[in-house]
Amino acid sequence: MVTCMNKERKYGSVISNGKVSVDCDNPTEYGGDGYVFGPHDFIEAGYAACLDVCARKICEADGIEFKKVIVTVALDYHDDKKTYIRHKIEVTGVPKEVSEDVAKRAYDDCLVKSNLSKELVFEPLGE
Structure with a gap:
């Protein structure tokens, strides 16, 4: 909270x-x-932070030594019917195919993505 x-x-x-x-x-x-x-930056930041942690946990579990995990997230809310949340995950210091595999798995594992993909209900917070 x-x-x-x-x-x-x-x-x-x-x-x-x-x-x-x-x-x-x-x-x-x-x-x-x-x-x-700004307000929308925090939505991007939460998703980026989750993808970053997921990618690093995958590398840790698989014994993958890397230089950096770089995550970029862009929110596009200018469509009246849809909001697009686009991401790019790059793992440096590893072969391209390893970076791509880690990126796909991080996307699949991200709890922020999972939670934002559900139906959202906005309501007042109770006392």
Whole structure:
């Protein structure tokens, strides 16, 4: 669970999970200052973090030595009927086919993807 509270800036806020906090704001095209994470960035970040951890766990379990796992996620919400969440997973320091296999398995294992793929129900949080 996270809590978001406004700051002094026009649309600036701070989001906290009770352990760490991060500033956020609207992008400039929506009236914000745009120099920190925007609301949609957090959706991308959660998915990217999950894919990253999944890929590294697969490498660990399979004894794959790698240099880096690089995950890029892009949210496209400009279609009125669909939201596209596109990702790219790259494992460096390994052959291309190993990187591709780890990427596919990480995608299959990602709990954030699994949870976001379910029907979403938005409702108030109880007391």
